Amino acid sequence: xxxxxxxxxxxxxxxxxSMTLQCAQDMNHNSMYWYRQDPGMGLRLIYYSASEGTxxxxxxxxxxxxxxxxxxxxxxxxxxxxPSQTSVYFCASTDAQGFNQPQHFGDGTRLSIx
Amino acid sequence: xxxxxxxxxPLSVPEGAIASLNCTYSDRGSQSFxxxxxxxxxxxxxxxxxxxxxxxxxxRFTAQLNKxxxxxxxxxxxxxxxxxxxxxxxxxxxxxxxTLTFGKGTMLLVSP
Numbered sequence: 001x002x003x004x005x006x007x008x009x010x011x012x013x014x015x016x017x018s019m020t021l022q023c024a025q026d027m028n029h030n031s032m033y034w035y036r037q038d039p040g041m042g043l044r045l046i047y048y049s050a051s052e053g054t055x056x057x058x059x060x061x062x063x064x065x066x067x068x069x070x071x072x073x074x075x076x077x078x079x080x081x082x083p084s085q086t087s088v089y090f091c092a093s094t095d096a097q098g099f100n101q102p103q104h105f106g107d108g109t110r111l112s113i114x
Numbered sequence: 115x116x117x118x119x120x121x122x123x124p125l126s127v128p129e130g131a132i133a134s135l136n137c138t139y140s141d142r143g144s145q146s147f148x149x150x151x152x153x154x155x156x157x158x159x160x161x162x163x164x165x166x167x168x169x170x171x172x173x174r175f176t177a178q179l180n181k182x183x184x185x186x187x188x189x190x191x192x193x194x195x196x197x198x199x200x201x202x203x204x205x206x207x208x209x210x211x212x213t214l215t216f217g218k219g220t221m222l223l224v225s226p
Contacts (some may be wrong), residue, residue, distance in 0.1 A: 106157060
């Protein structure tokens with residue numbers, strides 16, 4: 001059971017480089033999310049997609065862009081990486097557009113910006 | 115901005131004891147509450163959901179919800195060293211589209 005799959009698992013970038021984090025889910029979920037997790041800050045929502053074709057900003061969207069490629073895939077792009085974006089990034093999904101649904105997480109991408 | 119508060123810990127308990135983890139939230143309208151467990155270096159894993167006032171039991175885990183006092187707790191009976199992890203509380207977020215607001219988590223350490 002794959003669930004939510006994130007690639008890559010680890011990445012080191014130089015300041016100013018760009019990259020795309022990939023996320024795919026095989027649970028036929030409608031909603032998908034990108035979080036970052038930093039020590040002492042908890043999980044913070046970057047962007048989400050309530051359904052295919054829609055995306056919305058979360059708590060900390062600056063410096064990021066997203067694409068909901070299809071129902072399965074939701075990518076996160078850093079156009080010009082900054083050291084402040086060093087973090088662990090988690091993708092999650094859930095099977096409803098309304099309230100009361102838990103989210104299921106991928107294994108994360110550990111990103112370091114030098 | 116909805117807020118979820120947890121004591122960061124660490125909460126240290128001996129093996130076999132009951133661990134009690136607490137969470138308070140700011141939005142009186144919240145209808146669903148989730149507990150996630152996160153081992154060091156791993157992703158959050160859902161362990162409990164609770165929607166109604168009272169207790170919900172699942173194996174060694176019991177979630178307790180008190181909407182009037184705006185708190186939700188997680189009890190772990192017969193704590194094991196393998197329960198050592200950070201426990202995250204989550205409630206529906208600010209957007210209404212299945213977003214969740216997470217607490218910063220409580221670290222639990224169970225000593226043999």
